[in-house]
Amino acid sequence: MPQPTRVRFAPSPTGFLHVGGLRTALYNFLFARHNSGQFILRIEDTDQSRKVEGAVENLIETLRWAGIDFDEGPGRTGDFGPYTQSERLPIYHEHVNRLVSGGHAYYCFCTPERLDQVRKQQQAMKLPPAYDRHCRDLPREESEKRHREGESGVIRMKVPIGGEMTFEDIIRGNVTIAHKVLDDQVLLKSDGFPTYHLAVVVDDHLMKISHVIRGEEWLPSTPKHIMLYKYFGWEVPQFAHLPLLLNPDRSKLSKRQGDVAVEDYRKKGYLREAIVNFIAFLGWNPGDERELFTLDDLIRDFTLERVGKSGAVFNVEKLNWLNQQHLRLKPEKEISALLKPLLAEAGVPEQSEPYLLSVIALMKERVTVIPDFVDFAGYFFSDPTEYDEKGKQKHWNEGSKKALVALADRLALVASFTTQSIEEVLRILAEELNVSAGKLIHPTRLALSGRVVGPGLFEMMELLGKDTVVRRLRRAMELM
RNA sequence: GGCCCUAUCGUCUAACGGUUUAGGACGUAGCCCUCUCAAGGCUGAAAUACGGGUUCGAUUCCCGUUAGGGCUACCA
Numbered sequence: 001m002p003q004p005t006r007v008r009f010a011p012s013p014t015g016f017l018h019v020g021g022l023r024t025a026l027y028n029f030l031f032a033r034h035n036s037g038q039f040i041l042r043i044e045d046t047d048q049s050r051k052v053e054g055a056v057e058n059l060i061e062t063l064r065w066a067g068i069d070f071d072e073g074p075g076r077t078g079d080f081g082p083y084t085q086s087e088r089l090p091i092y093h094e095h096v097n098r099l100v101s102g103g104h105a106y107y108c109f110c111t112p113e114r115l116d117q118v119r120k121q122q123q124a125m126k127l128p129p130a131y132d133r134h135c136r137d138l139p140r141e142e143s144e145k146r147h148r149e150g151e152s153g154v155i156r157m158k159v160p161i162g163g164e165m166t167f168e169d170i171i172r173g174n175v176t177i178a179h180k181v182l183d184d185q186v187l188l189k190s191d192g193f194p195t196y197h198l199a200v201v202v203d204d205h206l207m208k209i210s211h212v213i214r215g216e217e218w219l220p221s222t223p224k225h226i227m228l229y230k231y232f233g234w235e236v237p238q239f240a241h242l243p244l245l246l247n248p249d250r251s252k253l254s255k256r257q258g259d260v261a262v263e264d265y266r267k268k269g270y271l272r273e274a275i276v277n278f279i280a281f282l283g284w285n286p287g288d289e290r291e292l293f294t295l296d297d298l299i300r301d302f303t304l305e306r307v308g309k310s311g312a313v314f315n316v317e318k319l320n321w322l323n324q325q326h327l328r329l330k331p332e333k334e335i336s337a338l339l340k341p342l343l344a345e346a347g348v349p350e351q352s353e354p355y356l357l358s359v360i361a362l363m364k365e366r367v368t369v370i371p372d373f374v375d376f377a378g379y380f381f382s383d384p385t386e387y388d389e390k391g392k393q394k395h396w397n398e399g400s401k402k403a404l405v406a407l408a409d410r411l412a413l414v415a416s417f418t419t420q421s422i423e424e425v426l427r428i429l430a431e432e433l434n435v436s437a438g439k440l441i442h443p444t445r446l447a448l449s450g451r452v453v454g455p456g457l458f459e460m461m462e463l464l465g466k467d468t469v470v471r472r473l474r475r476a477m478e479l480m
Numbered sequence: 481g482g483c484c485c486u487a488u489c490g491u492c493u494a495a496c497g498g499u500u501u502a503g504g505a506c507g508u509a510g511c512c513c514u515c516u517c518a519a520g521g522c523u524g525a526a527a528u529a530c531g532g533g534u535u536c537g538a539u540u541c542c543c544g545u546u547a548g549g550g551c552u553a554c555c556a
């Protein structure tokens with residue numbers, strides 16, 4: 001009977017969800033769904049000093065926004081809770097004590113000052129910094145006594161002095177690390193909290209995690225984790241270490257070189273579909289030439305075998321393109337729902353739904369993110385007050401003004417104000433005036449929208465309606 | 481410094497020893513379409529880091545060099 005697939009995303013609540021974190025969460029989620037397994041959210045808040053208020057709620061909300069829902073986790077029932085590490089302290093104490101009794105871990109009473117001094121000496125001697133194992137061979141009775149008497153200290157794991165460890169990573173194959181480069185890692189801090197290394201192993205085992213899918217930064221410490229599994233006598237899960245996400249200069253993706261919080265992209269008006277699609281492709285591909293994927297498509301096709309090994313640069317240009325693609329696929333009604341709050345915020349009076357839908361239909365192939373509708377299509381909601389300077393120089397002169405006066409007069413008489421009839425009126429006028437249609441089209445667009453770019457003029461005019469068109473045409477005479 | 485990982489167009493990537501004049505996408509250049517801008521279509525420039533092996537044959541396997549990244553905390 002094969003083990004059921006159970007994976008987890010285990011962030012620490014130190015701020016906003018990072019795009020790298022989102023990708024780790026996404027891959028875990030996709031892997032779980034693809035294999036009909038469970039996806040668990042666990043909060044790793046063992047560092048009291050780095051805790052950020054509201055970070056957990058923010059994290060969950062961002063995952064929810066992205067469409068990544070978890071089966072077990074904080075605020076959800078599950079058989080393996082609690083899912084927040086700070087609520088599991090007794091579990092870690094019990095387990096670390098087992099390690100001490102078994103001779104696999106020991107009390108260490110070295111002060112931070114001594115540790116610091118040792119490190120400095122090692123550095124001065126150009127030795128690799130590591131704990132000098134000062135307390136490793138303290139007699140058990142002595143250390144138990146000192147502990148009982150309340151002496152402050154930590155518990156460290158005992159790493160074998162010689163030998164090496166080889167483990168298999170689904171993405172990277174065999175990785176070998178010599179025991180001698182491994183430190184006697186602290187497992188339990190003096191504040192009674194476990195370190196990541198203890199907590200992750202205990203929880204992954206207790207929560208029956210089958211595959212540990214996490215960032216590459218954990219690769220060097222994986223041997224310590226495996227060692228702990230062995231010390232406990234537990235079965236070791238499978239590991240998959242994901243390549244890192246990079247800045248354009250190929251350093252680890254960070255603030256300062258652009259936005260790294262998923263929330264930032266959300267605020268900029270990127271679609272969740274585009275973000276998810278884009279993030280998924282940073283390190284994974286389906287093996288063929290398809291690029292447009294919905295979350296369901298990803299679930300269907302995602303496998304760890306097709307995840308790459310090398311870091312991927314987060315390239316906004318491609319995200320923009322993907323966002324455009326998803327925007328085109330998205331029903332106008334949904335775009336409208338996303339757009340309305342932005343319009344309200346910009347002070348645009350409430351529009352009727354059919355009108356808004358028509359504006360979206362006309363503009364959606366010309367925008368990259370949702371706020372572009374507000375920035376580029378404001379003239380659909382109010383008369384222009386400014387006119388493009390270059391456009392004025394190019395298209396606005398006595399001739400065009402005169403022509404537009406005539407155009408306004410004729411349009412005012414049109415009974416059925418449709419794209420076709422408007423175009424007919426304009427082209428006939430152009431012919432009569434013996435000028436090219438462009439000589440009327442460009443100044444008309446300028447007068448109606450204040451801009452030199454935009455959707456097809458006749459469609460735009462139909463949508464604006466006769467009254468508005470005639471009014472703006474006449475108004476432009478005075479304003480320009 | 482030590483250890484580990486990685487290395488195909490500017491970027492994301494395909495190729496799992498031969499079907500390859502190394503394919504696609506973004507971006508970029510040009511053309512077409514056209515009332516502008518987009519969208520769309522077509523065309524172009526653009527890569528196997530370097531050096532050794534192994535092999536009849538290496539982008540693909542091995543070694544080294546170089547470069548980049550990660551780790552090296554009582555942070556995760």
